[in-house]
Amino acid sequence: MRAGFLLKAVIHNIKHRLGTFIISVLAVAVAFTFLSAVGAVSFGIASTAVNTSLRYPLVVGPAGSSDTQLVMSSIFNIDKPSGTLDYSVYEELLRDPRVTAAYPMARSDSYRGVPIIGVNSNFIKDLKTSFYAEEGGFNKNDPLPHNDLHTAIVGYKFAERYGIGIGDTFVGSHGHVGDSHAHTHDYFEYRVAAILEPVNGPEDYSIFTHYKAVWAVHEDHDCEHGHEHGHGHGHGHGHEHGHGHGHGHGHEHGHEHGHGHGHGHGHEHGHGHRHEHGHNHETLTAVLVRTVNPVATSQLEGEYSAKPGSTAADVGRTVRRLVEYMSKAEQAAGFFSYGTLFIVLMMVFVTVLMSVSERKKEMALMRTLGIGRGAISLTVMIETMLITFSGILTGLAAGHLILYFAKPFIDMRLGINIEPFLFTAVELQGVVITLIAGQILALIAMFRIYNMNLIEEVSRD
Amino acid sequence: MDINVSEVSKSFKTRSGKVLEVLKGLNIEVPSGSILKLEGASGSGKTTLMNILSGLIMPDEGKIEIGDIDISTLSEVEKDRFRAENIGYIFQTFNLLSPFSVIENVYAPAAFSGKLKKDHKEKAMEILNQVGLKGFEKSMPYHLSVGQRQRVAVARVLFSENRIILADEPTASLDKISSKSVFDSLMKCREFGATIIFASHDEVFREISPDRTVSLDEGGAQ
Numbered sequence: 093m094r095a096g097f098l099l100k101a102v103i104h105n106i107k108h109r110l111g112t113f114i115i116s117v118l119a120v121a122v123a124f125t126f127l128s129a130v131g132a133v134s135f136g137i138a139s140t141a142v143n144t145s146l147r148y149p150l151v152v153g154p155a156g157s158s159d160t161q162l163v164m165s166s167i168f169n170i171d172k173p174s175g176t177l178d179y180s181v182y183e184e185l186l187r188d189p190r191v192t193a194a195y196p197m198a199r200s201d202s203y204r205g206v207p208i209i210g211v212n213s214n215f216i217k218d219l220k221t222s223f224y225a226e227e228g229g230f231n232k233n234d235p236l237p238h239n240d241l242h243t244a245i246v247g248y249k250f251a252e253r254y255g256i257g258i259g260d261t262f263v264g265s266h267g268h269v270g271d272s273h274a275h276t277h278d279y280f281e282y283r284v285a286a287i288l289e290p291v292n293g294p295e296d297y298s299i300f301t302h303y304k305a306v307w308a309v310h311e312d313h314d315c316e317h318g319h320e321h322g323h324g325h326g327h328g329h330g331h332e333h334g335h336g337h338g339h340g341h342g343h344e345h346g347h348e349h350g351h352g353h354g355h356g357h358g359h360e361h362g363h364g365h366r367h368e369h370g371h372n373h374e375t376l377t378a379v380l381v382r383t384v385n386p387v388a389t390s391q392l393e394g395e396y397s398a399k400p401g402s403t404a405a406d407v408g409r410t411v412r413r414l415v416e417y418m419s420k421a422e423q424a425a426g427f428f429s430y431g432t433l434f435i436v437l438m439m440v441f442v443t444v445l446m447s448v449s450e451r452k453k454e455m456a457l458m459r460t461l462g463i464g465r466g467a468i469s470l471t472v473m474i475e476t477m478l479i480t481f482s483g484i485l486t487g488l489a490a491g492h493l494i495l496y497f498a499k500p501f502i503d504m505r506l507g508i509n510i511e512p513f514l515f516t517a518v519e520l521q522g523v524v525i526t527l528i529a530g531q532i533l534a535l536i537a538m539f540r541i542y543n544m545n546l547i548e549e550v551s552r553d
Numbered sequence: 554m555d556i557n558v559s560e561v562s563k564s565f566k567t568r569s570g571k572v573l574e575v576l577k578g579l580n581i582e583v584p585s586g587s588i589l590k591l592e593g594a595s596g597s598g599k600t601t602l603m604n605i606l607s608g609l610i611m612p613d614e615g616k617i618e619i620g621d622i623d624i625s626t627l628s629e630v631e632k633d634r635f636r637a638e639n640i641g642y643i644f645q646t647f648n649l650l651s652p653f654s655v656i657e658n659v660y661a662p663a664a665f666s667g668k669l670k671k672d673h674k675e676k677a678m679e680i681l682n683q684v685g686l687k688g689f690e691k692s693m694p695y696h697l698s699v700g701q702r703q704r705v706a707v708a709r710v711l712f713s714e715n716r717i718i719l720a721d722e723p724t725a726s727l728d729k730i731s732s733k734s735v736f737d738s739l740m741k742c743r744e745f746g747a748t749i750i751f752a753s754h755d756e757v758f759r760e761i762s763p764d765r766t767v768s769l770d771e772g773g774a775q
Binding site: 094096097098100101103104105453454457458459460461462463464465466467 | 642648649661
């Protein structure tokens with residue numbers, strides 16, 4: 093009954109000052125929404141970075157790429173590849189005894205903003221995940237057959253988001269996410285042969301084809317544009333769109349498509365080689381490499397960085413640097429979150445103080461009726477607790493719901509796998525700090541009651 | 554409960570810094586169950602004495618014994634408990650707690666101190682009936698007239714069966730009919746042997762023959 097009376101007094105007071113109560117709750121909620129986002133994204137960055145760097149310790153890419161750009165584009169699928177690498181680099185790496193696995197990667201096009209990544213069957217098998225595949229025609233041991241270049245395997249979350257099913261077909265857009273000059277390759281259709289089960293990595297939002305499909309698309313692409321625009325100008329569309337596939341092809345047709353893309357090797361190596369093999373598009377954007385040990389990783393990094401036309405990045409070191417950089421941003425976000433929380437707590441304090449001031453007379457009357465300071469203090473503490481607790485719950489719910497709805501975007505655009513309903517340590521810390529600080533502030537407000545002149549208050553009209 | 558006030562003095566500092574001596578060496582003995590009327594001009598110390606008796610303020614000098622308890626020796630918590638158990642205070646205005654209904658106001662002190670009995674609602678209803686507030690039990694204080702609010706305050710005292718009732722101008726802001734109603738309600742407290750100390754300029758209180766009248770003019774009992 094006593095608790096019921098206390099609660100009733102609190103609820104009455106809240107009703108009486110509902111506007112202030114709601115504003116205080118919302119302020120706490122906003123702070124916690126922010127805290128939830130910071131916590132989840134930080135956690136996602138760290139776990140995604142660690143998982144992916146463990147899988148491929150070394151990335152070899154075209155000369156001129158920075159380590160960060162190379163890792164971001166080839167591991168996280170975020171940045172654009174900065175050029176192309178000769179296919180022979182991949183072959184050379186395969187022969188190297190220090191290399192236990194190497195996977196070619198060719199990127200150029202995208203579909204619905206998601207990169208179409210040319211890899212091979214070994215890369216897909218190395219993901220060590222199952223497939224949802226079409227019956228009969230799909231060979232799990234050779235998921236991306238080199239003799240069926242129209243085969244595509246899509247990431248689970250991408251398929252789910254866009255309602256893509258097995259057997260569906262699509263065409264790629266020439267260019268990467270964000271390119272303003274993108275156009276579609278209507279002449280080359282991909283068929284979804286399988287959907288990967290979730291791997292909780294950037295692969296969930298990717299489309300995989302055979303790397304030769306990427307070459308084939310751009311062979312046709314350049315032909316088409318060659319015909320359409322084959323006016324003998326000194327540059328072609330490949331150049332206009334800034335992509336690396338199509339070296340030498342233009343030359344074959346009397347045009348110069350693809351030359352001078354800034355990749356540095358086209359003029360030197362391109363033509364003779366291409367004509368010899370008849371594959372004028374045999375370039376990659378990166379090679380993902382697994383080595384026998386960290387020493388080999390370090391050696392290979394040095395060697396391929398020194399070679400003309402290529403560079404290499406130690407994924408672990410690059411990711412660590414990225415995480416360190418991000419953790420500074422995270423720290424800044426954390427400071428901002430706690431700063432917001434501090435301001436909000438001050439606001440709660442003012443609210444409680446106002447509430448106490450308004451109820452001074454009533455509290456004094458309660459004292460004259462023999463209702464103790466403890467009971468009166470409890471009403472203030474319960475009120476503060478209700479403000480902070482409601483704010484925390486609202487904020488956490490809003491934060492996690494926002495994360496839930498933003499997850500596809502964060503996954504796809506930032507390559508960060510977040511767990512929207514994971515309660516992070518940052519949030520726990522925030523909850524504890526807020527509840528404790530709220531009660532301390534309530535106690536400070538209560539000193540006003542302890543020092544209250546009862547008689548003056550009761551007799552005040 | 555006998556009340557023994559001995560050599561009680563109390564002074565206040567005004568805003569201008571002047572010391573105002575309200576009570577000076579006051580001695581009063583009030584036997585249990587009796588009625589004491591306090592007289593005196595405004596500012597003579599009637600309210601101050603009631604506040605001292607209820608433990609809300611302490612005298613500068615002297616001793617207050619209620620029963621065998623010297624209230625100046627009690628801690629704040631003990632004073633709260635002492636008030637809840639023994640003192641029923643009716644002010645001129647503002648006697649009710651706005652969050653609670655009429656019936657809840659009646660048993661609020663017992664509820665807050667965790668001493669409600671099973672039949673508390675029936676008892677409160679009966680008392681509200683006695684003071685003429687039947688049908689108002691679920692009303693909120695702001696639904697009532699001033700006279701009705703004062704009767705709720707009296708009903709609270711009747712419910713708690715406080716041994717000492719302090720009534721400080723309880724009918725000052727009421728019309729004659731309401732004053733009579735409050736007075737009649739207050740007199741019901743005699744049924745359980747309460748000691749009543751009141752201060753009132755209202756004619757309706759002339760009906761009562763106090764056991765003792767104390768004039769506080771000039772700062773002490775005369």
